[in-house]
Amino acid sequence: MPRGTYSLHDPHDRAPLGEERFHCAPGPTGWRYVSTSTAPDGADAGSVDLTLDALGRPVRLELRAGGWQVRGAALDGVTWVRMAAKTGEDGQERNAAARAFTGDSPAFLIATARLLRPATTGAAARVRLIAFAPPVLAPRTRTEQWTLTGRDVHTADGASLAVDTYRIDDLDTGERRTVHLSGDVVLAAPGVELEELDTPPSDFTPAG
Template sequence: MPRGRYSLHDPHDHTPLADEHFQCAPGPSGWRYVAQRTTPAGDHSGSVDLALDDLGRPIRLELHAAGWQVRAAALDGVTWVRTDPAGEHATEGNVPAHAFTGTSPAFLVATARLLRLTPTTSATRVRLVSFTDPVLAPRTTDQSWALVNSEAHATDNGPLTVDEYQVTALDTGERHTVHIAGDVVLAAPGIELEDLASPPSTFH
């Protein structure tokens, strides 16, 4: 069960945004990721709880940030309920999308798991609902994912396969690279893996 810490920063000016203290593990029904977020000053600032089924679909997502809360799942596309800090107004949403995304590294692992690309697969388009920080506002976004390289690296615990993805935002054409090993993001824009207590899990 990998556990560790990601540091999150603005990918453009590298301003520190948060630390995400996580643990994740595959299970009999899929994969689960739970994390607590702290500010650069060390104050609690939110949480992430994501569960995927065997096919990589989000069967449960719960996000907390700045008093806002989102509960969501893949249902008739994707469906969510967003609640304001006072708890007085809950808004529902549903769009014909494949899954969710946001600033948590969990969403990169989840999208890679959903698409299951190979180096011979052509770039694949995916529609996602992004929950933007800090108020978890939903926004539909289209991306293109391609697995451009998959390389095994020798470690003390045996070979570790690192997948290199090229991700393109189809609305802006902005392109970036994501490196994932098993269920851990090694590097991505705005994300640094600072600490890892055990090796990444392998998906079969």
């Protein structure tokens, strides 16, 4: 069960955005990721609780940030409710023809890679996602294309570490990112740095 800390920053000017402390683990029916985030001043900045099924679909999502909470799942596309975190007021169920959710947490990079499962270098897949943007978790539709550009195995001290490199194109804005994943841990991505990792990544490499 990997446990660690990601530091988050603005990918454009590198202004610090805080830290995300996480633990995650695969299970017999899927994968779960749980984290809490703090702002640069140490204040609570929210949490993520995401569970995927064996096919990478989100069977349970709970997000909290900015006084708001989102609960969602893959149901008739994806379905979610956004509400005030403390009172549950202003909750309204919404649905969209998308395959999964995304957001600022590194969890969603792992989740989307698991959902798409590219099998060979050069393989590409498009996916429609519902993104929740901080600080108030406002939803918007995003269409991305993921291309597996490299799959390497690094060996050190007798242990092997498989690293997948993806190019992610936001087809709505033209923005392009490159991310490096190993199992269920993000090694590097724009705005994300892995600061601490207590145990090695789980064997979570997407399979064809």
